[in-house]
Amino acid sequence: MGVSGVSGVSGALRLYAAVAAGGFRRYATYRVATLAGAFTNTVFGFIVAYTYIALWDERPRLGGYDLSQAVTYVWISQALLMTCVLMGGGFEDELIERIRTGAIAVDLYRPADLQLWWLASDLGRAVFHLLGRGIVPLVCGALVFDLTLPASPLVWAAFLVAVTLGVVVSFAIRFLVALSAFWLLDGAGAAQVSWLAGSFFSGLLLPLNVFPGALGEVARALPWCSLLQIPADVLLGRLAGWELTGAYAFQACWALALLGAGRLVQTVATRRVVVQGG
Amino acid sequence: MSWGENDDADDDADARFIELDGLEKVFDVRRRAGLLRREKHQVRAVDGISFRVPRGEMVGYIGPNGAGKSTTIKMLTGILTPSGGRLRVAGIDPSRERTRLARRIGVVFGQRTTLWWDLPLIDSYRLMHRMYRVPDARFRANLDRCVELLDLAELLDVPVRQLSLGQRMRGDIAAALLHDPEVLYLDEPTIGLDVISKAKVREFLRDLNAERGTTVLLTTHDLTDIEQLCRRVMVIDHGRLLYDGAPAGLHEVGRSERTLVVDLERELAPIGLPGTRVVRVEGPRQWLAFPAAESAAPLVARIAADFPLVDLSVREPDIETVIAAMYAGRSTV
Numbered sequence: 001m002g003v004s005g006v007s008g009v010s011g012a013l014r015l016y017a018a019v020a021a022g023g024f025r026r027y028a029t030y031r032v033a034t035l036a037g038a039f040t041n042t043v044f045g046f047i048v049a050y051t052y053i054a055l056w057d058e059r060p061r062l063g064g065y066d067l068s069q070a071v072t073y074v075w076i077s078q079a080l081l082m083t084c085v086l087m088g089g090g091f092e093d094e095l096i097e098r099i100r101t102g103a104i105a106v107d108l109y110r111p112a113d114l115q116l117w118w119l120a121s122d123l124g125r126a127v128f129h130l131l132g133r134g135i136v137p138l139v140c141g142a143l144v145f146d147l148t149l150p151a152s153p154l155v156w157a158a159f160l161v162a163v164t165l166g167v168v169v170s171f172a173i174r175f176l177v178a179l180s181a182f183w184l185l186d187g188a189g190a191a192q193v194s195w196l197a198g199s200f201f202s203g204l205l206l207p208l209n210v211f212p213g214a215l216g217e218v219a220r221a222l223p224w225c226s227l228l229q230i231p232a233d234v235l236l237g238r239l240a241g242w243e244l245t246g247a248y249a250f251q252a253c254w255a256l257a258l259l260g261a262g263r264l265v266q267t268v269a270t271r272r273v274v275v276q277g278g
Numbered sequence: 279m280s281w282g283e284n285d286d287a288d289d290d291a292d293a294r295f296i297e298l299d300g301l302e303k304v305f306d307v308r309r310r311a312g313l314l315r316r317e318k319h320q321v322r323a324v325d326g327i328s329f330r331v332p333r334g335e336m337v338g339y340i341g342p343n344g345a346g347k348s349t350t351i352k353m354l355t356g357i358l359t360p361s362g363g364r365l366r367v368a369g370i371d372p373s374r375e376r377t378r379l380a381r382r383i384g385v386v387f388g389q390r391t392t393l394w395w396d397l398p399l400i401d402s403y404r405l406m407h408r409m410y411r412v413p414d415a416r417f418r419a420n421l422d423r424c425v426e427l428l429d430l431a432e433l434l435d436v437p438v439r440q441l442s443l444g445q446r447m448r449g450d451i452a453a454a455l456l457h458d459p460e461v462l463y464l465d466e467p468t469i470g471l472d473v474i475s476k477a478k479v480r481e482f483l484r485d486l487n488a489e490r491g492t493t494v495l496l497t498t499h500d501l502t503d504i505e506q507l508c509r510r511v512m513v514i515d516h517g518r519l520l521y522d523g524a525p526a527g528l529h530e531v532g533r534s535e536r537t538l539v540v541d542l543e544r545e546l547a548p549i550g551l552p553g554t555r556v557v558r559v560e561g562p563r564q565w566l567a568f569p570a571a572e573s574a575a576p577l578v579a580r581i582a583a584d585f586p587l588v589d590l591s592v593r594e595p596d597i598e599t600v601i602a603a604m605y606a607g608r609s610t611v
Contacts (some may be wrong), residue, residue, distance in 0.1 A: 022394060026397050029437065062529050102390075111380040
């Protein structure tokens with residue numbers, strides 16, 4: 001409106017780039033917390049890695065992974081735990097609080113889109129968490145265990161694309177969880193369901209390929225599969241060529257569908273606030 | 279809308295820069311009645327309010343809690359749709375064109391910050407720069423001006439969460455002004471501030487209105503804000519406009535009283551002076567009520583001359599008292 005064409009788009013891009021930069025910086029201010037978090041990730045990595053070693057000792061090639069791949073999977077999951085927010089938490093707690101206190105009214109009056117604003121901010125956060133909470137555990141794991149990590153930079157690049165799509169899917173799920181607070185007033189319940197679903201269906205507990213039969217089929221078709229299972233399989237070199245394209249398409253479809261749903265709910269919720277005053 | 283050289287049309291548009299005509303907002307509230315049954319009833323938060331604010335005016339909008347002040351402001355910004363009546367701000371219907379309007383107005387909610395909590399103040403301003411697409415030179419000039427007048431230079435690199443309430447409020451006011459809004463809505467801008475911060479904020483607002491001609495609508499609980507800033511005040515209660523006129527007239531209509539607190543050297547009999555009444559005596563301290571519309575000076579001089587005076591202070595009536603007096607005045611007139 002008013003601003004048209006190219007200048008409108010570039011103006012919007014600059015705004016959301018600034019929001020993303022802010023999202024990065026606001027997490028970067030808490031250095032000690034980041035360090036403590038990376039330490040925790042590493043400790044958990046060791047615990048889970050030894051559990052996996054015990055399990056794969058009993059059942060070699062479980063889910064088609066050999067021992068080294070299985071341990072690598074553990075360290076990837078620790079690296080992506082915060083980046084892809086596998087267990088929930090993050091911006092949605094803040095958004096739920098803003099909805100509960102009515103501060104959301106301030107956000108709505110701004111000439112910016114609520115969903116894009118939070119998406120940009122969450123992408124900024126994800127970049128920070130990949131650097132601050134992802135690299136340390138992966139390097140520690142690689143120093144102690146014999147990990148199956150690719151030598152080709154192309155595979156690493158493919159992995160980053162999958163992670164990016166995973167972050168968007170994760171955001172879209174959490175945005176919906178947060179918006180539920182418009183109706184539930186207290187978002188804690190929805191946040192817990194999302195935490196439970198996330199920690200199981202993302203493959204954080206065990207790779208989804210391990211689950212046999214219908215359960216496995218369902219788990220691999222749900223959006224949470226985009227968060228960890230797909231990026232991990234890309235880095236392990238199990239997805240390449242057309243399979244990789246298919247995996248990307250799977251992630252992108254979920255991202256679009258969930259973002260679309262979020263947009264719809266946002267419209268309804270906004271109307272509700274605008275008419276009912278929250 | 280302007281038709282080129284037609285000044286009359288512009289004048290007319292300026293005269294009703296903000297225009298409310300029978301504005302209403304009705305909320306449906308569900309209340310629990312019995313175990314499962316829920317009763318639905320309606321609350322008329324804004325019940326037919328009409329007024330006009332010409333461009334460049336600074337107006338107070340006051341009333342007790344729950345009177346409908348914030349609801350009106352929310353409708354003026356477009357984040358709440360009216361249930362009835364007509365509303366225009368700068369010729370725009372706020373709820374229909376919220377985004378277009380947002381570029382022309384600034385809002386400060388005293389109890390809610392628009393600033394980025396974890397980041398330095400300057401980061402929030404950079405964001406405003408992008409959000410409102412302010413040309414770079416204009417942004418710089420506005421920021422420099424706000425920094426100077428609101429005393430923000432030392433605070434720009436401090437994370438917002440570390441700012442005091444008064445500092446944060448000044449930061450919020452600056453944030454609302456970086457895009458040169460034509461209208462500024464202030465919802466309780468001095469709430470919780472100390473005397474010095476309040477004075478700073480008031481001085482800034484007075485200058486802003488005088489120099490830039492920014493139209494200001496101010497809600498507050500502090501009558502001193504109104505008396506020092508506004509030549510016009512509107513009082514609202516139960517969603518209706520009770521009074522619209524000069525701040526001084528407020529006291530005449532309501533016959534409200536100010537209180538002179540007098541500290542004497544020793545306990546004395548109640549000071550009986552014409553035109554005053556002693557409301558309370560506590561040892562050497564006495565509370566004298568006198569009509570708010572009258573000057574305290576002659577009274578103070580008289581007491582100082584006739585009594586062993588140690589100290590005194592004048593207390594302004596609060597908004598609730600003024601409004602209560604207003605109702606009382608109406609029923610007796």
